[in-house]
Amino acid sequence: MVARAPVSARARRAVLGAVLPTLCLLAGCAGPGRLTVAEHAPDAYVVLGADGLALARVLSTRQACGDLELDGRSVPMQLRARAETIPQRPTRSLAEDSKPSVFAEATCELPIPPGTQTARFAGRDLPLPKPVVGRIVVIGDTGCRIKVEDRAFQACREPDQYPFAEIAERAAQWHPDLVIHVGDYLYRENACPNGHPGCAGSAWGYGSDSWHADFFDPARALLAAAPWVMARGNHESCARAGQGWWRYFDAAPLVPGRDCNAAVDDEIGDFSAPYAVPLGDDAQLIVFDSSAAPAGLPPADGHLMHEYATMVQSISALATRAGHSIGIDHHPILGFAAVENPQHEVELRPGNAALQAVFGNANEHLFPGQIDVLLAGHVHVWEQLSFAGRFPSQFIVGFSGTAEDKVPLPAVLPENAMPAPGARVETFSSWVGGFGYMTLERTGNASWDVRVWSRHGVAVNRCQIEGRLSACEHARID
Ligand SMILES: [Fe+2]
Numbered sequence: 388m389v390a391r392a393p394v395s396a397r398a399r400r401a402v403l404g405a406v407l408p409t410l411c412l413l414a415g416c417a418g419p420g421r422l423t424v425a426e427h428a429p430d431a432y433v434v435l436g437a438d439g440l441a442l443a444r445v446l447s448t449r450q451a452c453g454d455l456e457l458d459g460r461s462v463p464m465q466l467r468a469r470a471e472t473i474p475q476r477p478t479r480s481l482a483e484d485s486k487p488s489v490f491a492e493a494t495c496e497l498p499i500p501p502g503t504q505t506a507r508f509a510g511r512d513l514p515l516p517k518p519v520v521g522r523i524v525v526i527g528d529t530g531c532r533i534k535v536e537d538r539a540f541q542a543c544r545e546p547d548q549y550p551f552a553e554i555a556e557r558a559a560q561w562h563p564d565l566v567i568h569v570g571d572y573l574y575r576e577n578a579c580p581n582g583h584p585g586c587a588g589s590a591w592g593y594g595s596d597s598w599h600a601d602f603f604d605p606a607r608a609l610l611a612a613a614p615w616v617m618a619r620g621n622h623e624s625c626a627r628a629g630q631g632w633w634r635y636f637d638a639a640p641l642v643p644g645r646d647c648n649a650a651v652d653d654e655i656g657d658f659s660a661p662y663a664v665p666l667g668d669d670a671q672l673i674v675f676d677s678s679a680a681p682a683g684l685p686p687a688d689g690h691l692m693h694e695y696a697t698m699v700q701s702i703s704a705l706a707t708r709a710g711h712s713i714g715i716d717h718h719p720i721l722g723f724a725a726v727e728n729p730q731h732e733v734e735l736r737p738g739n740a741a742l743q744a745v746f747g748n749a750n751e752h753l754f755p756g757q758i759d760v761l762l763a764g765h766v767h768v769w770e771q772l773s774f775a776g777r778f779p780s781q782f783i784v785g786f787s788g789t790a791e792d793k794v795p796l797p798a799v800l801p802e803n804a805m806p807a808p809g810a811r812v813e814t815f816s817s818w819v820g821g822f823g824y825m826t827l828e829r830t831g832n833a834s835w836d837v838r839v840w841s842r843h844g845v846a847v848n849r850c851q852i853e854g855r856l857s858a859c860e861h862a863r864i865d
Contacts (some may be wrong), residue, residue: 434616436638437662452495464495468634489594519667524563526787527764530574542585551788552605556842559612570620570717573628586747625653628827706755711833721781725794752777759855780857798863816859
């Protein structure tokens with residue numbers, strides 16, 4: 388059952404208008420066949436970094452990194468991180484629920500020069516970036532949650548309870564030009580205790596076995612389908628899975644001390660500089676690292692806020708490079724989370740206070756005018772908001788595998804509910820309790836056709852983005 392959104396006539400005209408044809412709500416909108424993926428092929432993937440530079444990464448158990456074949460020419464890959472066992476460090480868990488991180492493979496890499504037509508590794512073509520990106524898959528919060536502190540033991544072995552592999556395959560069948568992951572890849576932090584057959588025998592901790600179980604194995608089809616833009620979640624902060632983050636995903640060089648291996652270096656390892664990925668036709672992504680953002684408001688004069696103030700300056704400079712930007716981080720800045728209070732009433736929690744404060748110091752609408760849309764995760768739902776005034780639209784895409792949030796968001800927001808001071812909501816849509824992925828299909832320089840897909844590849848909602856305005860067909864999917 389779906390509820391109608393309380394969309395103003397102006398917003399509906401501006402955004403939906405005549406461009407919204409009949410909804411595709413039929414099963415099988417994405418083809419049901421499975422991709423053919425080479426069994427036992429080495430994990431090889433492409434991460435997009437600053438200025439859209441494609442970085443080939445390969446996980447290797449061999450002594451040497453081997454060669455990449457670029458337009459038929461063999462080029463040796465470089466070692467990014469060697470196979471090693473990193474001694475146990477303080478983590479977010481108790482010491483008895485933590486262990487050393489064993490990385491059984493080296494990470495090898497090679498920047499792929501712009502204009503390269505083919506890149507092959509071990510007989511397989513790697514996906515390369517397109518000059519104009521028209522089709523984007525967005526996923527987020529994909530790991531299987533095993534955490535003693537929260538008594539959370541998701542049934543990783545049951546596809547109905549942990550469907551990331553199916554979601555990745557369905558999303559790959561949509562044939563994206565680009566995949567965006569909005570963060571939180573690794574959730575198997577502690578050992579699955581006795582009495583929980585759904586997660587019995589799972590890998591755990593922050594080493595490569597957990598990364599394979601939580602990410603590389605289920606994501607395989609989607610890694611082969613397109614280059615990825617990776618945002619860093621709080622689960623990839625240094626006190627959690629930050630070691631893997633630096634080895635596998637961060638687009639910056641991996642330098643000693645900036646690897647989360649020793650807690651004394653975390654003030655360096657917990658931050659990466661923002662960067663822009665061009666999409667062609669005067670549009671770009673701006674990716675920024677919010678992984679260390681706390682739930683509350685930290686001291687204004689502390690290290691964290693100093694780092695974030697520098698980040699905001701860099702984002703403002705990057706935004707001048709294109710007329711239309713999509714901001715990507717992990718924490719929603721202009722979204723809601725729903726919690727149930729002790730009186731069993733639903734309360735709405737606003738966006739991240741630390742990020743609102745630091746962006747608000749630079750701009751009363753938080754973001755430069757060129758940033759039209761924000762993509763985030765962290766809240767385990769799908770959500771869309773569009774605002775009166777100059778705030779960008781916010782989409783939350785935290786529903787791609789990790790156990791879902793249960794408290795429903797309202798179909799109609801309470802009067803004056805705002806996720807940030809002054810951010811008056813004009814349209815709002817959500818899906819709580821369903822696993823899936825989101826797609827963006829470009830219809831103009833600053834306009835996108837958005838679809839929300841279930842884990843089975845069924846389109847359950849459709850939205851339009853026009854500049855910083857967005858609106859969806861349905862206010863709530865029940
Ligand atoms: Fe998160």
